[in-house]
Amino acid sequence: MDRVDKRILAELQKNSRASLQEIGQAVGLSATPCWSRIRKMEESGVITGYSVRLSPQALGLGDTVLIQVTLDSHSDNTLEKFGEVLATIPEVIEAHLVSGDYDYLLRVVVKDTRDYERFLRERLYTIKGIRHSRSSFVLRTLKAADLPLSM
Amino acid sequence: MDRVDKRILAELQKNSRASLQEIGQAVGLSATPCWSRIRKMEESGVITGYSVRLSPQALGLGDTVLIQVTLDSHSDNTLEKFGEVLATIPEVIEAHLVSGDYDYLLRVVVKDTRDYERFLRERLYTIKGIRHSRSSFVLRTLKAADLPLSM
DNA sequence: TGTGAAACTAACTGGGG
DNA sequence: CCCCAGTTAGTTTCACA
Numbered sequence: 001m002d003r004v005d006k007r008i009l010a011e012l013q014k015n016s017r018a019s020l021q022e023i024g025q026a027v028g029l030s031a032t033p034c035w036s037r038i039r040k041m042e043e044s045g046v047i048t049g050y051s052v053r054l055s056p057q058a059l060g061l062g063d064t065v066l067i068q069v070t071l072d073s074h075s076d077n078t079l080e081k082f083g084e085v086l087a088t089i090p091e092v093i094e095a096h097l098v099s100g101d102y103d104y105l106l107r108v109v110v111k112d113t114r115d116y117e118r119f120l121r122e123r124l125y126t127i128k129g130i131r132h133s134r135s136s137f138v139l140r141t142l143k144a145a146d147l148p149l150s151m
Numbered sequence: 152m153d154r155v156d157k158r159i160l161a162e163l164q165k166n167s168r169a170s171l172q173e174i175g176q177a178v179g180l181s182a183t184p185c186w187s188r189i190r191k192m193e194e195s196g197v198i199t200g201y202s203v204r205l206s207p208q209a210l211g212l213g214d215t216v217l218i219q220v221t222l223d224s225h226s227d228n229t230l231e232k233f234g235e236v237l238a239t240i241p242e243v244i245e246a247h248l249v250s251g252d253y254d255y256l257l258r259v260v261v262k263d264t265r266d267y268e269r270f271l272r273e274r275l276y277t278i279k280g281i282r283h284s285r286s287s288f289v290l291r292t293l294k295a296a297d298l299p300l301s302m
Numbered sequence: 303t304g305t306g307a308a309a310c311t312a313a314c315t316g317g318g319g
Numbered sequence: 320c321c322c323c324a325g326t327t328a329g330t331t332t333c334a335c336a
Contacts, residue, residue, distance in 0.1 A: 001210075012203040016167060019312055030322055035314070049204040052163040054298050058197040059152075061298065066249060066256055083293045090299035098217060100287035105217055109298060136251035142234045145296070147205050147212065147260060148241035170329055181305055186331070 001046065004029065005037055006149040009046070012038075013146045016050045061109040064138040065116055067124070069104040072131045079103075085127050091119050102134070113137075152197065155180065156188055157300040160197070163189075164297045167201045212260040215289040216267055218275070220255040223282045230254075233280060240274050253285070264288075 007027045011018060020031035020038075027034065041047045056064065071078055079097065086095045086106070094107035110116045116135075124133065158178045162169060171182035171189075178185065192198045207215065222229055230248065237246045237257070245258035261267045267286075275284065 009203065009205060013205075014200075014202075016201040016203045020314095021312075031313080032315090032323085033321055036320095044209065045206055046209040047203055048206050050166055050168040051202055051204055051297070052160065052167045052198055053200040053202055054160060054164075055196050055199050056298060058195065059298060059300075064247075066247070086293060090302050092294060093298060094296050095293040096215075096217070096289045097291040097293065098287040098289055101285065102287070105287070107296065134252065136249040136253070136256070138247045138249055140248040142237060142246040142248065143243060145245045145258065146202070147207060147210060147244060149210075151241050171331095172329080182330080183306080183332090184304060187303090 001041075005041060005046075008034060008037055009041070010149045012047075013149075056109055060111055062112055063110050063116060064141075065108045065110065066136045066138065067104075067106040067108060068102040068134045068136075069106060069130055070102045070132040071104070072129045074103070078129055082127065082129060089123050091123060102132075152192075156192060156197075159185060159188055160192070161300050163198075164300075207260055211262055213263055214261050214267060215292075216259045216261065217287045217289065218255075218257040218259060219253040219285045219287075220257060220281055221253045221283040222255070223280050225254070229280055233278065236278050242270050242274060253283075 004027055008023060011023045011026050018026075020034045024031045024034045038047070056062070071082060082104070083095070083097075086092050086104075091108045091110055092106050093109055094105075096105045097103065098105055108116075108119060110119050120135075124130070155178055159174060162174045162177050169177075171185045175182045175185045189198070207213070222233060233255070234246070234248075237243050237255075242259050242261055243257050244260055245256075247256045248254065249256055259267075259270060261270050271286075275281070
């Protein structure tokens with residue numbers, strides 16, 4: 001992992017379908033070494049896959065909500081069970097077990113506020129063991145989630 | 152956007168470098184219609200780009216921290232300024248303006264807890280206008296961030 | 303809208319600096 | 320390590336059902 005590898009990753013973050021020639025051009029190398037560097041990073045686990053960026057809005061998912069969840073109990077069993085239930089809920093696209101004031105942070109996508117009300121009623125409030133939850137609607141997103149490669 | 156389009160998107164979310172033949176196989180179509188459906192979704196804005204999934208750990212970014220930030224003032228100007236400063240901090244990989252108890256939720260990646268202490272001292276606490284911040288370390292991530300296509 | 307073949311472009315392999 | 324040239328595989332276009 002040198003400076004050139006990081007620049008290649010930055011190019012792939014911008015557009016993973018760019019040709020090896022385009023990437024090579026951007027980092028000042030021919031296609032062949034770019035290809036072998038990328039392969040090495042795939043093998044070493046730096047690159048874990050290739051994905052597509054989708055517009056939630058265009059898919060009819062206009063609202064993102066961040067939910068802080070506090071559980072009744074912090075036993076291994078309760079945490080495990082809660083995680084398993086979350087895995088089955090499509091609206092929950094992220095779930096993090098965290099330290100601090102609450103236990104879980106969820107990221108949920110829904111059509112609109114009406115749909116969110118349905119989500120709470122049908123999905124979240126039917127889960128046993130939730131002591132407390134607190135919702136925050138995302139009003140604006142200022143930064144997306146690419147990893148920093150300059151540090 | 153029909154059922155087949157969604158299945159194509161699901162395949163691309165799993166692996167955006169799969170060949171059109173592989174995608175076609177998965178959705179029961181030949182390569183050509185897959186290609187034209189993908190092109191249409193690119194043009195209509197459903198697909199906004201192609202990216203690479205990287206391992207934060209493999210890049211030496213072992214800790215993720217979620218920070219709730221409350222600002223002193225909620226004037227347009229303050230919010231704007233704060234957003235501009237955040238944009239320049241590489242450790243901040245996500246920033247959401249939210250409704251509710253606090254104003255911003257940040258997602259920050261750092262090497263370790265020592266590095267987080269540095270981040271707080273050098274980056275976050277030097278920003279004017281922060282009334283209060285509350286950090287939660289991510290202990291475990293149970294679900295990643297692909298959009299649901301089954302709903 | 304779909305299929306299948308033809309033309310084109312990019313990914314991959316190996317030889318040489 | 321890198322470049323270049325040749326081979327293989329994938330993408331894009333087109334004629335037709």
